Amino acid sequence: MSIPHNKVRARIDLDSIRHNYLFLRQHGGNPYPVIKADAYGHGLERVAATLAESGAKAACVGSPAEALALRESGWEGRIVALLGPLDAEDYGCLAEASAVAMIHRFDQLAALAERAGSKPLPVALKFDTGMGRLGFGQKDLIKLAGVLADNRSRLDLAMAVSHLATADDPDQAFLEQQMTRFADACAELRRAGFVFEASLGNSAGLLARSDTRLDIQRPGIALYGGNPFHGTSLEELGSGLRQAMHVSAPVLQVHDLAKGESVSYGRTFTAPTSMRVAIVAAGYADAYSRVLSGRGAEVCLKGSRARVLGRVCMQLTVVDATRIGEVVPGERAWLLGGEGEGFVPANELAGWWGTNSYEVFCVLGLNRREYTDAGV
Ligand SMILES: *Cc1c(COP(=O)(O)O)cnc(C)c1O
Numbered sequence: 001m002s003i004p005h006n007k008v009r010a011r012i013d014l015d016s017i018r019h020n021y022l023f024l025r026q027h028g029g030n031p032y033p034v035i036k037a038d039a040y041g042h043g044l045e046r047v048a049a050t051l052a053e054s055g056a057k058a059a060c061v062g063s064p065a066e067a068l069a070l071r072e073s074g075w076e077g078r079i080v081a082l083l084g085p086l087d088a089e090d091y092g093c094l095a096e097a098s099a100v101a102m103i104h105r106f107d108q109l110a111a112l113a114e115r116a117g118s119k120p121l122p123v124a125l126k127f128d129t130g131m132g133r134l135g136f137g138q139k140d141l142i143k144l145a146g147v148l149a150d151n152r153s154r155l156d157l158a159m160a161v162s163h164l165a166t167a168d169d170p171d172q173a174f175l176e177q178q179m180t181r182f183a184d185a186c187a188e189l190r191r192a193g194f195v196f197e198a199s200l201g202n203s204a205g206l207l208a209r210s211d212t213r214l215d216i217q218r219p220g221i222a223l224y225g226g227n228p229f230h231g232t233s234l235e236e237l238g239s240g241l242r243q244a245m246h247v248s249a250p251v252l253q254v255h256d257l258a259k260g261e262s263v264s265y266g267r268t269f270t271a272p273t274s275m276r277v278a279i280v281a282a283g284y285a286d287a288y289s290r291v292l293s294g295r296g297a298e299v300c301l302k303g304s305r306a307r308v309l310g311r312v313c314m315q316l317t318v319v320d321a322t323r324i325g326e327v328v329p330g331e332r333a334w335l336l337g338g339e340g341e342g343f344v345p346a347n348e349l350a351g352w353w354g355t356n357s358y359e360v361f362c363v364l365g366l367n368r369r370e371y372t373d374a375g376v
Helices: 015-028 035-041 042-055 064-072 086-097 106-115 138-150 173-191 203-208 346-353 357-364
Strands: 010-011 060-061 078-081 102-103 121-127 155-162 197-199 245-257 275-279 298-301 304-310 317-320 332-336 368-372
Touching: 010 015, 015 042, 015 203, 035 042, 035 357, 042 060, 042 064, 060 064, 060 197, 064 078, 064 086, 078 086, 086 106, 102 106, 102 155, 102 346, 106 121, 106 138, 106 155, 121 173, 138 173, 138 245, 155 173, 275 332, 298 317, 332 357, 346 357
Parallel strands: 010 368, 060 078, 078 102, 102 121, 121 155, 155 197
Antiparallel strands: 010 245, 245 275, 245 332, 275 317, 298 304, 298 332, 304 317
């Protein structure tokens, strides 16, 4: 699925994903790469195939439907669906995909138990230790242990999971609170006789704290080369990662602006002196947000930076090409990534945009993708 009929292309370097996966495996031991949301906009199938080639035996997706899509792509390893089942269609997808469902409500346990066949179904319990979203709490532990014990022939507790809210923050007090709560929940289940694998750390947890690694880690953003510690004192921890996504659009026209002439809707930019501008075939319909208007955002053009001038339009953006040298129609401007000095890191684009690298990848990845692979 992609934005149709435009000239914007998201180039995905699979060798960077391979590099990042191996980097995380070296640091974490047993990462289950998170490839939810179409692999953060990088494409579920190609990313999964690259991970499988690199030795990954398990992966986390979002919805049960995504679990089935992954299975149908030929993925043979374990699949964990982070969002859990809601309706009959979801339970059907999980069964067809032989995926492990993340469970956060008692009625889901009952529904799964009802659907079990001759062998117990593996389940993953999600605990809310401070994220305040999905999950069981401390108060549910006794009942949980009871339900699981009553259904031993139908349900097999395979994993206990919790998610960290602040693992990218150099102040780790809240992270430690979450670690303690999760350790208590796991200890109580183990005392009740259950044998399972524990999983807590995301990308930031895995890289920042070896004590969040436990049995299984769930890195997402780092796999795609996003540094979760950008702008913090921990930034160095992610410096070995390589950004896999580069997004470009062609220049359609180059022209001069005389001093006092303006560009784009609302005339929010007027040339203070004579300039040369390039008109790039990308705009907010291509997920290059209108929020990027007038914020000092830049693209990479011929290896240098060119500033966005005036308002970003639906399918066009004006950039300053005054000091870029000869630019001809068809030259590609890099909205993200690119080559040379002008390379646009996801976190820098996210800063102009007022968001994070996750959203930058997810939405720019809606454009048509092309894959490169420099090999192992
Ligand atoms: C998205 C997600 C992750 C991955 O987090 P990153 O910060 O991208 O590493 C891990 N666990 C759960 C439950 C998630 O939803």
